[in-house]
Amino acid sequence: xxxxxxxxxQIASIGQTRQITQAMQRIAFIKMRRAKDxxxxxxxxARHLNRIVARLMxxxxxxxxxxxxxxxxxxxxxxxxxxxxxxxxxxxxTRLLHMAVTQLDSWRRAGCEVSVTAIGARGLSVLxxxxxxxxxxxVHVGEIGAGNAQALMGAxxxxxxxxxxxxxxxxxxxxxxxxxxxxxxxVLGRFLPLDPRQHVAGGSVDYSYEPEPGPxxxxxxxxxxxxxxxxxxxxxxxxxxxxxxxxxKSASENASRMIEELTVQYxxxxxxxxxxxxxxxxxGVEALGGGKxx
Numbered sequence: 001x002x003x004x005x006x007x008x009x010q011i012a013s014i015g016q017t018r019q020i021t022q023a024m025q026r027i028a029f030i031k032m033r034r035a036k037d038x039x040x041x042x043x044x045x046a047r048h049l050n051r052i053v054a055r056l057m058x059x060x061x062x063x064x065x066x067x068x069x070x071x072x073x074x075x076x077x078x079x080x081x082x083x084x085x086x087x088x089x090x091x092x093x094t095r096l097l098h099m100a101v102t103q104l105d106s107w108r109r110a111g112c113e114v115s116v117t118a119i120g121a122r123g124l125s126v127l128x129x130x131x132x133x134x135x136x137x138x139v140h141v142g143e144i145g146a147g148n149a150q151a152l153m154g155a156x157x158x159x160x161x162x163x164x165x166x167x168x169x170x171x172x173x174x175x176x177x178x179x180x181x182x183x184x185x186x187v188l189g190r191f192l193p194l195d196p197r198q199h200v201a202g203g204s205v206d207y208s209y210e211p212e213p214g215p216x217x218x219x220x221x222x223x224x225x226x227x228x229x230x231x232x233x234x235x236x237x238x239x240x241x242x243x244x245x246x247x248x249k250s251a252s253e254n255a256s257r258m259i260e261e262l263t264v265q266y267x268x269x270x271x272x273x274x275x276x277x278x279x280x281x282x283x284g285v286e287a288l289g290g291g292k293x294x
Contacts, residue, residue, distance in 0.1 A: 018252050018259070028245035084237075100123075117137070
């Protein structure tokens, strides 16, 4: 009987866990829809801003922006790592941080100085254990949308000013790219200095600058860089919720499978107990009957 009580207790405990994972799955689905919409809304804005930047970079204004400065070879490198603040999202952070730490070690072996900006609590803890030189950090960015992105710019401004001031030669971003609700991939790419070959000019029409080209070009390029970072964070948030939804669905299915197996085990043990009790009763009856005949 003690074994039956233990199995019943396990079934009840796993059932409660399944209720939690199913609720988290539904919540992640709702949040994923919002995060996906935010990420997709930034894409057309980024495309139009890309066209503006392409025109500015194609025109001969006689001004050389700081964000286009190329310092070769790049021996001082900045890295922005965009991870999540919470866990329970499968291997999303594991794959991204493994890629980032591997690249970080590769740069170190090559003799480069690397400064890191950590976005998200999960990335911050892993990068600290990896011995990264963290110059800026920001946590609780998962709920930050395009409307209140200024709360994030304080941390992002640090590597941007490092590049503008010549303290780093190149700036990279590592984040998860949202492909679909069931597919996302970690990517690491350089976006500073801006490469003119990555932009396609949208036409040869010049702009009217007021008061002069320099401040206008700097403002447009800085807004483009901020948009690239904000888009990476928005897509990473969409990846987080989709990965959590998938992980919670898998956890719920595993819990259901365990409940089924324990239920079968419970009925088997209960049947064995009933059979054993019946055998004892029959044996007792036979013993009593045998004694009367004697």
